[in-house]
Amino acid sequence: MSKYIDAIVIPVPRANLDTYKRMSAEWGNAHLRHGALYYSDSISDDAQPGKVTSFPQAVQLKDGEVIALAWVVYQNKEDRDRISKAVMEDPQLKESMDPSKMPFDGKRMFWGGFETIIGLAAGH
Secondary structure (H helix, E strand, O other): OOOEEEEEEEEEEHHHHHHHHHHHHHHHHHHHHOOOOEEEEEEOOOOOOOOOOOHHHHOOOOOOEEEEEEEEEEOOHHHHHHHHHHHHOOHHHOHHHOHHHOOOOHHHOEEEEEEOOOOOOOOO
């Protein structure tokens, strides 16, 4: 059975990166605590605007912002649905769910769920 992945793309002001990293670590740990297999978060250092679309265009990137790309790996979509529900109900994350306390503009964030069709790894 193939793995299931959630990908999340977020414009983050550079001035808020430390706060964002703390929040991302809290969310990542919550996903792992509830059964996710892997959590990762990265920031852009080479994401150029395209002619038609691109990461910067998709999030309406502003001066002073970087793009965060987080992904969560689950065993399957059923696990993802169960784990996502548990994470959203996790009392340890209640404060970070307050839109006024988010270190980014959540209206420009986007995400999606993906079924793995090819998964390769070194040594496998």
